[in-house]
Amino acid sequence: MEQSLKSNVEMWKILQERDYFATHPCYRQEDGSLLTKASDDQIIERFMDLAAKKRVAVIGCGYGRDVAVIAPKVGHVWGIDVSELILGKAVAYLRERGCDNFTPVLAERWKEDLPGGLDLVYSCIVFQHLTRELVRDYILNIPGKLAPHGEVLCQFADMEYGTRDAGLEHPHEPSVRWNRQDIEALVAESGLNLYALERQPIEGHGDWWWAHFGPAAR
Template sequence: MIDTDRDWRIWGETDPYYGVVSAPQFRREQVDLDAFFQTGDAYIQERLGRLERQLGTLPRRRALDFGCGVGRVALPLAGLFDEVVGLDVAPGMLKEAERLRLERGIGNAHFRQSDDRLSTAVGEFDFVHSYIVFQHIAVERGLPLIGRLLDHVAIGGMASIHVAIRRGDTPVRAAFYRARTHIPGLQRLVHRLRGKKPSEPMMQMNEYPVSAIFAMMHLRGFGQALVDVERHGRFLTMHIAARRISPTEILP
């Protein structure tokens, strides 16, 4: 099975912008930083606007961006919240995010190394966010992480979690995908045949059971969920957002 932490560390060191948004114009050697960050700014302005229209005004004290990469969303968030914390597993991504933060003179954003316990996410947040991240994390690892993120949402705050829910593979494509993730050396051969660098990591795509996420939200006192379906190529994905309205409750 591929090691996604290792793969994202490689992306962070070799091609961090493409690792965040897999579009040719964001390859490291040709990336237009203004265009790159405009995508993050436009996304988060639209996302927060929709959440507040549907779920009510959001406190703007602290925000947490899980899987922040080079800060595409976290840095724009810093103009909207008093404090922003970005978490990522890849040191190269965090180094680049910190460089960009200093370059732009942003003093209220902090970038920290992530782990499965979220040990560097201290305290509660009014907005806990993740976008185009969990699809690259195995479900058995990702679901507990989502639960821990939800634990960090303050009463009255919101969570917005994005997951893939359907790969859209034919049976042959699905079998080929499984082979690429389990047979050593096959992925390097595939990249070589496709004209890519053999060492370039594979971006794993995992389908999440949304009922499990709804159940975790319910147990933690979140209200009615706002669901938005989004297609990324052949992959069907979903934004799940809700406001935390009561203290944590564990049902018998």
């Protein structure tokens, strides 16, 4: 039996029931609509090519904003998130934009339902919002989902106001800190090779870290 992980997925289900994105200042625009602009495809292309046949998984797909700029450039995208509610919103959002190469995956079933042979596993923003054990669980199990030359690109945060881990006392948006040493150790534990670890300073807040890694030696 798999050991139980410290998880704040139930907290995030509640936040999504409370319409997290539609009430968040980073996603709700002045007219009340959701933000549609995204640059995730450009971020990914700083590290690797997005090709028409690539199979991509996005950890924390939200309502589909990030996927909407990735899906037109690749073969298929699997989007992972915490509930049927937010995944349903992603399906509708992407369908409106003509993206029919998307499959939703529940976070609690990602190891069972996410296929193998993936060319890219991508995550932005999300890891700072999860418990350390959930993040570790993703990174240690991702290798089994990758193609031989598959790649991983994940963003971590090390914000000055962040905490060592996410609390479970009440539903909230945590900011869990991962520094360079934490990330390097986690990738090493996964058995994957770290290709690049790029620091992105955020003035007045701290650092974002972009970790690019995979099974192939470079």
